[in-house]
Amino acid sequence: MILDVRMPFEFRGRRIQDALNVPSSRELNKVTDTLSRGYALFLYCSTDYRSRSAAEMLYDKGFRKLYNLEGGIVAWRKDDMPVIRGKVKRKNASRKLSNFTNHQLIRLCFQE
Numbered sequence: 001m002i003l004d005v006r007m008p009f010e011f012r013g014r015r016i017q018d019a020l021n022v023p024s025s026r027e028l029n030k031v032t033d034t035l036s037r038g039y040a041l042f043l044y045c046s047t048d049y050r051s052r053s054a055a056e057m058l059y060d061k062g063f064r065k066l067y068n069l070e071g072g073i074v075a076w077r078k079d080d081m082p083v084i085r086g087k088v089k090r091k092n093a094s095r096k097l098s099n100f101t102n103h104q105l106i107r108l109c110f111q112e
Contacts, residue, residue, distance in 0.1 A: 001035070002042045003028075005054045006073075010046065012072065014083040019044070029053055030063075037062045044069035044076070 004011050005028070011021040022028045035041075040064060043051035048068055055066045055096040069076060079084060 001039055002044075002053075003031075003054070004073075005043060005045045005050050012086070014077065014085045016044065016073065016076065017082065017084050019053065022054075025029070025057060032058060032061060038065065040065040041062070041069065042067045042069070045072050047072040047074055067096065 002016060002019040004015055004021050005023060006021070008021060009021050011019075011023070015021075020031070022031050032041075041055075041058060043055050043058075043066065045051040045054075048071055051068050051072065055068050058066055071078075073083070
């Protein structure tokens with residue numbers, strides 16, 4: 001699952017296709033309370049500062065398959081990776097991870 005942890009106005013600008021916007025820790029808790037801890041979660045923000053913080057919070061909640069997009073969407077766009085912009089559709093879409101597998105991701109590992 002691709003999680004964009006930026007604010008909604010940032011998300012409405014340019015974003016990675018099929019990303020789910022979860023801008024606050026409260027909303028992140030709502031989303032992750034219903035997910036299996038075995039899910040792979042791919043997180044990004046503008047530069048990777050907020051997504052790294054969100055990943056640390058998720059790690060504390062028991063998630064272990066956490067990936068942070070190094071450099072955030074800024075680096076993603078700099079590398080000419082695809083983005084979409086405009087209105088957000090409110091339907092459930094399958095989360096495509098193919099673009100992530102072709103871009104540099106950092107698997108987050110924390111000390112227990």
